[in-house]
Amino acid sequence: MREQPHTGHPSAQPPAQHLPVLYAQVLNGLRVIENGTYLDGTFGRGGHSRGVLEQLGPDGRLLVMDKDPEAIAVAQRDFAPDGRVAIFRGSFAQMAQWSATGDGVDGILLDLGVSSPQLDVAERGFSFGKDGPLDMRMDPDSGLSAAQWLAIADEREIADVLWTYGEERASRKIARAIVAEREKTPLTRTAQLAELINKVVPRGKDKSNPATRSFQAIRIHINRELADLELALDAAVSLLKPEGRLAIISFHSLEDRIVKQYFNKLAKAPPGNRRMPTEVSFSPTLELVGGAIKADDDELNVNPRARSAVLRVAQKVGAR
Missing domain, CATH: 1.10.150.170 (Putative methyltransferase TM0872, insert domain)
Structure with a gap:
């Protein structure tokens, strides 16, 4: 569940109808730069996207996707007038085929699972x-x-x-x-x-x-959620610019396991094998940015549904 009713701490949260889970942690993880390009593959009701857009300058760009037509209708209503925003209806598994991504992006957010507006x-x-x-x-x-x-x-x-x-x-x-x-x-x-x-x-x-x-x-x-996630992970890494960041929120162990194992596969050398003494060279594609991040007590008091949310962030390795 991605976005919850906004019921507390308005000064510390985005001015949106729904309160995004792990809002501050996501924005910190993405490390938004003013002239960067960012892709929100799960727009929902736009809580995280609003936070990114607030940090972008006039030359920044925000690409938003969602397969839900109701989410896209909200994006068109609230975001389309902003010339920095491009909107695409489709699964995040299709992000590599979306021509609006251009020369790559500086950050990608995937907020997995069903959103509260859908659930409610x-x-x-x-x-x-x-x-x-x-x-x-x-x-x-x-x-x-x-x-x-x-x-x-x-x-x-x-x-x-x-x-x-x-x-x-x-x-x-x-x-x-x-x-x-x-x-x-x-x-x-x-x-x-x-x-x-x-x-x-x-x-x-x-x-x-x-x-x-x-x-x-x-x-x-x-909804082919896990199959689409596996496709999206490859697509996201290919779209990221060097030093670009990928932030993913999972809500159950199956999703989180896929994300964790994928990040580790691209960030950590495989364990040695005594039967194969010859070392196999390994060049990491990703660097892990911290470990698993969960909602703190303050957020859980406002949004109990956030208790199962896990955020993982990785950064694409730059030129060495």
Whole structure:
């Protein structure tokens, strides 16, 4: 979840309708320069982008992307009049194909996962706490909805998705129940699916809703979130200028693991192998900028949803 309702400390935060997670930490990590070019691959409602734009001079440039048409509508309304801003609707996996990137960028931000505006609107179908159409697409004009996928996927595929992307231990049991239920009535509403999972899986000691992991898994699968992230990482590094910075906010362990391993692969020499005494030369592409950054107590008091956010920053190695 990327942006939260703005309910506190207005003097320390951007003048925006939504409060971006790890706002100050992101801007510090990007180290914005006045005449630089920056790309926000997950515009959302523009909280981080506003912060970047405030630090840019007249020769600076801000490129914003999002696959969600509602986010793009906000960008067009609030940012299009500024000649320093270019707007593109599409997945951040497509950033390398966006011609507006020109000669490279000085910084890129990816704020992963579903945003609060998406989660809080029942009609988008992301939340098991609000009844709505079982959709879950960040881009409602592309691909299968969750309802369409659940209607045609076989039991094994459903179980694999729930286990792989949700780490759901009862994945097979839930998949079996879904297939049995759809033979009687189509699963078209979020409340339907949540109720079905709650009947199959008892509430655990942590008191979280048993549907939490399954909804996350289906959403990740429907939106190709991890596959797009892997494409975006390669694209981002190729677009960055030397000494440009890449800042990525993750909200669950699967995303963060991919980002951490990718950063380490390009920043650290592989461990030696006793069976291969000959040293293999290694030239780092990235330098790590600190370690994992999390929200402090002040932010958590205002935005409890930020508790799972992890920010990692890396800098592209300059000419040596």
